Amino acid sequence: MSTHRFPTLAARGGAVAAALGLTLAAGAGVASAHVTANVYGDAPEKGGYGAITLRVPNEEEQAGTTKIEVTVPAEYKISSARTKPVPGWDATVEKNGSDVVTKVTWTASDGNEIPAGLDSYQEFDLQLGALPADADTIMLPTKQTYSDGTVSNWNQPQSGDAEPEHPAPVVELAAASGGHSHGAGGSHGAHGSGESAEGGHGGSGDNAEAAANATDDTARWLGGAGLLVGALGVGVGAGATLRARKAGKADS
Template sequence: MNRSHPRPELSRPAFTAVCALVVVGVAAGPAAAHAGVTASDPRALAENVTLSFTSEAESDTAGIAELRVVLPKGIAPDAVTLKDAPEEWKLTATPEGYTIGGPALATGTDAEYSITVRQLPDERSLVFKTLETYSDGKISRWIEVPTDGEKVDNPAPVLELRAAAPGAELIAPSPSPSPTVHAPATGTATASGVPSPGQSAAPPPPAASASAQAAGAEEAGSGTGATAGVVAAVLLLAAAGTFGWVRRSRGRV
């Protein structure tokens, strides 16, 4: 004798809850990608800190080819050096930060790289707005900054900092390079080519060109020839006068 067993059915509230979870899961799929940053020493005024960035791939048809980052206030572009990056990727400074990129990564591959910062500023948090460019030209903008705890669709990477270590101070920025002096200095120079203190740095007079030197030599030769001619003429006149005087003296005797 067969007995039929009623199949359990979900109540309407339970069915509604399951549907809601499925919808949330599907909606959260594309938004799962993000850009983030971590630090080897996340403290204000910390020196020579390694910052590691991750930009998760969100395209199914193209790979990440370039990242453009806007540095937060207190970190200058010249205070950043590249530490590690995908093969053949290079870092280039920009007025507001830097770009890093190279051959496009494989589709679905996250872009991971790290930089070294000379010193972190004395702030509570740092925002690194990032633009991701894919090989097909698509750009993802992770530039939104959440305020008052509210969530945003495209949050920028944010690094929270702890308080500075006791005694930590802001180091002076690197001095700008001094202009190069091309004119040689007079006097005895040191091994580096720079005159020792107290010596004149005025450049020597320019050397005469070959044509000017030749003209000067020709003029000098002409002057010497003219002087010799005058002397010879004077001697001849003196000799003629003496000869005439001798003849007149003999005629009187």
């Protein structure tokens, strides 16, 4: 049975302010951000299956993004790749002769590219597995092609604290818990290439339940705070009325 702890008013207020600040900062940075690999929920486990969301911002003023090619290093020996359908985009999965995934490509149909300019981005959901059991991270070099033929290669590994000019998307892996069969991000399904996975971001049911519980806790806290403020208001009003009555009796 899970236990939910409700923070104090000051702590909750600080958390809300921090969350708003992070949201604004993230929104302001989309235009100049590079291609990144994101995980919604717990980090995928080593040896398990992971749901990854590739976020691709457009970075050309006069051209839109028409193709995204993700290289999956063969050394990871990943045998399954599934993509969530993106309206207006076709996805393909390539494997080598050893049935190892080597590339995942999304291609936009006419009129469905990520629009030109610095204000738009698109997310592409991908599920990979089984992930390597002996690596702390996986790197997914990504090639971004624009409608005017311009190509951006996001393939540089990060060394030290300094970020390279074109960093490759990286996913951190969690230690194996010993109880995963599909890892974070849901079941792996069939191993055929080019398959699509339904559902938002490919998240697990546990992650969705945790998010729902968090939302419910917040709603209860806000409702309780509203009732408390209302009760205080009633108490103050009642006290003022009693004092006025006593004052009137004393004057008479």
